[in-house]
Amino acid sequence: MITRGKMINEKELVKRCLKNEPVAQDLLYRRYASKMLGVCLRYTKNRMEAEDILQEGYIKVFKYLGTYKFDGSLEGWIRRIMVNTAINLYKASIKCVQSLDDTEHGEKEIPNVIMTDVLSMNELLKIIQELPEGYRVIFNLYAIEGYSHKEISEMLNISESTSKSQLSRARVALQNKINKLNSVLYEETA
């Protein structure tokens, strides 16, 4: 007589996590951890940095879980925390190194290339991780997370035009790297 056989829904999961039930906390972590690490990897240079963000992000998740109002999906909420954590890390790093608000504005037009399915996920990840930090963050926010330039400018304290130019450069850089990889693959197969 299975009367309540079900996947634990988000609401119940959050409720139990707030009661400090270890199993629920474990479940919350395991349910989204792999996806969130995938997010974090896009914002960092390597896996170690990504795991640091994942760890810091999840601590924030459990710390502020009581403030989650169920007005969006839990996954989306956790994802935003991870992205914000990554952005904070990035902000801290550029304070020491350089200002993102460079003087060169305007987008460089790049040709829309037809991509092949030859590149693996690891290769795509590697391409992104090799991008300069500023390019990487803005490209991730705009192209993958779906933020607008206005939102990105507010998040990173930069102008919209800077965001646009950085995105444009990121695209060019990515295109170049993809072309390079494709040519290598072409040579290998030839």
Added chain:
Amino acid sequence: MKKQHEHKIDELFGRAFEDYKVEPSEQIWENIRKQIPQATNIVSPGKRFPFSKFTYFIFSAALIAIIFSVVYFLPLLNSEPAKKITQVNSYTDDHNQINKPKNEIQSSENIKINNGNKNNLSKENNLNQNSANINKVIDHTQNKSRLHRDRQQNKTPIKPVVVSKTLGNNIAGKPDKTERNIAVSENFTPKKNLNTENNISNAVNNEPVSNNSDNTGFTVKTDEINIPDTKINQAVTEPADISKIKALNVKYIPIYDIQTINTVYASAGQPQNNLPHFRPRLYIGLHYTPEWIYNLPEISPVAEPKKNNFSQSAQISVNYDYKNITIQSGTGLSFYNNDALSSVNYLSRDSVGYYNDVSCFYYDSTQHTTVLITTPVNVFDSIHHSSYGFTRNNYRYIQIPFMIGYRKYINRFSISVRGGAGLGILSYKKEPVIPFNISNALLESEEKYTPALTKTYWQFLFSIGGGYQFNDNIFIAVEPTFKYYLSPFYEQKDTKKYSYSIGLKTGLYFRF
């Protein structure tokens, strides 16, 4: 947030990383877990209060209702003169001290009978009958010790005198002889008919008694109680000897609903045993009720868990008695636990076999065979598992009963029969999942085989109880109770089982 990709590069990466997953190392979770307890405590909004907001709301409402009841009814109770008159209850051989409570006795003058308006008589009589009922009561315990000491010292005890009077007219305007009441006084020998309340008062105050009859409806009848003084003394000095009192034609009734316990109430004629209880009475009760619930559904297909039928509750009640009718309501918390069966389904990486890995080989020219050097290698795969177990669930219901019934007083004891309805509202539940501490395993889901408890229920309530009054303000009661659930206690889709419970309600009552 999702939008159409405006560039091929964006589209490529967007699609590629849409569901990109990478399994993190186990160490990450271990690090996070160490920091969770203090983190969660910071933001958990429900941790500051042990009960839910709804529970606090219900209790606040109940408290307001109780306060309102007290404020509303208390003036009615205090307006009864009987309470003042019962202050005149201490025995003494000092005549001056006998007169001491004169003020209180004079309060019996509140019983004014308006000759001009006889329609009001019966109402006023009802209201004031208690005041006329006990004009003088003598403390039994004090009497006993004091009189015994007087005997030792060859002193003559004060002679108590019993006066009976009727209380006003009935509706027809004739003296209502069925409502006889008592006044007891020292040094007063009733030889004559006394007609006025003042006479009674004077008698109690050891003053000369007139023989007037003014048709007020008050008639002190002394002919029935023309008892020799010695016998009266005997009756009072040995009040416990009921047979002697009966022989004296003097009724001996311990008064237990007035302020002083263990008092002697001497009366002639037919006293009304339940007269002291005819006034409305409001009191608060504190209750504890252990109960056992039966006819529960089968809550486990694997094994019948134990201790699933016990519940206990704590209540505060507001009680209102008028004559023999008793009304009870209030609020309380009911605590129920059960052992619930549930399972967790998880994936773990387990060995499903092995193969021999050829590390090298050589050709054996003597045997003309190829020799393989192999190493067994385990093959792992993700295997689904289910683990069953019992967890202890806790539930808390707010209970709001309403009962009406009949209460009969027999001296200090009372019996009551009550029936009514009760509402239960689930205010808190804790249904922990099975502890899952398997490393390198992924918890997929949990399944609960025990049905959930209903969020609200109605009950039919019935109880038969007995009470014992310690003094005028405090009494205890024990009531075996029967409750029948008018809706299933457990939520079940297929069948409906209506449970019932048997309990023992204990109560401590405080009267205002």
